[in-house]
Amino acid sequence: xxxxxxxxxxxxxxxxxxxxxxxxxxxxxxxxxxxxxxxxxxxxxxxxxxxxxxxxxxxxxxxxxxxxxxxxxxxxxxxxxxxxxxxxxxxxxxxxxxxxxxxxxxxxxxxxxxxxxxxxxxxxxxxxxxxxxxxxxxxxxxxxxxxxxxxxxxxxxxxxxxxxxxxxxxxxxxxxxxxxxxxxxxxxxxxxxxxxxxxxx
Ligand SMILES: Cc1cn([C@H]2C[C@H](O)[C@@H](COP(=O)(O)OP(=O)(O)OP(=O)(O)O)O2)c(=O)[nH]c1=O
Numbered sequence: 001x002x003x004x005x006x007x008x009x010x011x012x013x014x015x016x017x018x019x020x021x022x023x024x025x026x027x028x029x030x031x032x033x034x035x036x037x038x039x040x041x042x043x044x045x046x047x048x049x050x051x052x053x054x055x056x057x058x059x060x061x062x063x064x065x066x067x068x069x070x071x072x073x074x075x076x077x078x079x080x081x082x083x084x085x086x087x088x089x090x091x092x093x094x095x096x097x098x099x100x101x102x103x104x105x106x107x108x109x110x111x112x113x114x115x116x117x118x119x120x121x122x123x124x125x126x127x128x129x130x131x132x133x134x135x136x137x138x139x140x141x142x143x144x145x146x147x148x149x150x151x152x153x154x155x156x157x158x159x160x161x162x163x164x165x166x167x168x169x170x171x172x173x174x175x176x177x178x179x180x181x182x183x184x185x186x187x188x189x190x191x192x193x194x195x196x197x198x199x200x201x
Contacts, residue, residue, distance in 0.1 A: 007067040008194040011060035016177040017072060024180050027198040033059040045077035049109030050124055057111040065115035068191045074177050076153030078104040083153045089143055092154035100134035106175045112186060121190045125179035127170030137164060
């Protein structure tokens with residue numbers, strides 16, 4: 001039986017998420033979610049990134065109910081602390097100083113939502129990341145050369161080149177904002193009608 005294609009929409013303004021979906025060869029469009037992200041010490045990192053992913057997907061899915069909407073949220077967790085995007089360079093410096101010499105976890109929550117059929121698929125991926133000791137890191141240089149304010153935990157694994165990171169256990173794509181391997185599996189299982197290849201240039 002022929003299946004009717006369903007549009008895939010990325011509910012995100014993150015250039016990293018756009019690149020990862022593009023590299024996977026998927027056809028999709030972008031509609032940034034207009035939401036105030038949840039935060040606060042009452043949330044664990046796992047709860048927070050899943051709740052924010054659903055919030056982002058839900059806001060766009062209300063507007064476009066016939067599409068499958070992908071929302072995602074990435075946070076960094078150390079012990080019971082949760083680091084989102086730093087508010088300013090002082091906070092970025094404080095986050096990086098705290099993360100140095102330790103292993104932390106990066107969680108990305110993903111929510112795929114199709115309102116028309118009332119179907120939602122949520123999952124979370126965790127990756128462990130180890131940082132160099134503080135004395136081996138030039139934080140002034142790092143903060144001057146890497147754009148940290150739009151990144152959870154104030155670092156960019158995609159352009160690290162060994163400056164901060166000594167070891168990554170798990171999916172690299174998850175650290176930079178979207179565990180694309182798992183997104184493809186979830187789309188294949190739950191929403192195969194979205195898997196139309198993008199037109200060739
Ligand atoms: C840890 C880490 C995060 N990041 C990015 C991924 C996410 O874009 C960002 C975390 O913030 P998010 O709130 O997850 O996403 P966003 O604000 O960029 O986009 P939107 O809410 O519109 O979807 O941090 C990196 O690019 N590299 C890294 O190494």
